[in-house]
Amino acid sequence: xxxxxxxxxxxxxxxxxxxxxxxxxxxxxxxxxxxxxxxxxxxxxxxxxxxxxxxxxxxxxxxxxxxxxxxxxxxxxxxxxxxxxxxxxxxxxxxxxxxxxxxxxxxxxxxxxxxx
Amino acid sequence: xxxxxxxxxxxxxxxxxxxxxxxxxxxxxxxxxxxxxxxxxxxxxxxxxxxxxxxxxxxxxxxxxxxxxxxxxxxxxxxxxxxxxxxxxxxxxxxxxxxxxxxxxxxxx
Numbered sequence: 001x002x003x004x005x006x007x008x009x010x011x012x013x014x015x016x017x018x019x020x021x022x023x024x025x026x027x028x029x030x031x032x033x034x035x036x037x038x039x040x041x042x043x044x045x046x047x048x049x050x051x052x053x054x055x056x057x058x059x060x061x062x063x064x065x066x067x068x069x070x071x072x073x074x075x076x077x078x079x080x081x082x083x084x085x086x087x088x089x090x091x092x093x094x095x096x097x098x099x100x101x102x103x104x105x106x107x108x109x110x111x112x113x114x115x116x
Numbered sequence: 117x118x119x120x121x122x123x124x125x126x127x128x129x130x131x132x133x134x135x136x137x138x139x140x141x142x143x144x145x146x147x148x149x150x151x152x153x154x155x156x157x158x159x160x161x162x163x164x165x166x167x168x169x170x171x172x173x174x175x176x177x178x179x180x181x182x183x184x185x186x187x188x189x190x191x192x193x194x195x196x197x198x199x200x201x202x203x204x205x206x207x208x209x210x211x212x213x214x215x216x217x218x219x220x221x222x223x224x225x
Contacts, residue, residue, distance in 0.1 A: 002158050040124065042215035043203070090158070103211070104149075107158040 023091030120216035144209020
């Protein structure tokens with residue numbers, strides 16, 4: 001266990017469904033991140049929250065909607081997804097999101113999403 | 117553009133040594149990270165280099181040459197549990213991480 005827990009671990013949904021991914025960290029970190037991991041591709045940063053404020057949105061389609069109610073919890077709300085959105089979605093946290101070269105990320109094990 | 121290159125897959129023998137290379141091109145540089153990711157698990161932090169040279173942590177070492185835009189991860193006395201993907205990531209001048217696609221390391225008995 002890394003201290004970052006993601007649920008569900010696996011999710012299958014149709015293109016018209018609405019679902020949510022949940023991430024919880026028990027490390028006392030103040031920054032949380034959503035990444036998309038596709039096979040044989042680099043990690044793609046989607047969203048960053050620092051002290052509950054969204055600081056990054058890397059041109060992510062509006063069918064992905066993040067929510068960060070507090071520093072320990074992060075959600076990714078999904079609706080009307082496309083088959084190409086099938087991937088592993090990784091949550092990560094770090095001490096804070098300030099500019100620091102030693103800002104080490106702690107990842108969760110990911111939610112494997114399949115869109116039919 | 118910003119880019120990270122690392123081999124897609126490598127194979128090595130248990131007990132041997134393997135070197136995984138990573139070359140990077142970034143706008144500015146604020147350090148290079150290596151993460152290990154076992155199949156179905158979270159990536160975990162291995163090392164961070166910001167100055168040139170070799171940093172050793174037990175069986176794992178990481179090297180950086182900023183002038184060459186080059187790093188490597190050296191794994192000694194390979195064990196079966198070292199079978200995993202190894203992710204290289206460089207931090208640019210805006211402290212954004214630029215990730216490689218990962219190197220899948222297969223260890224054979």
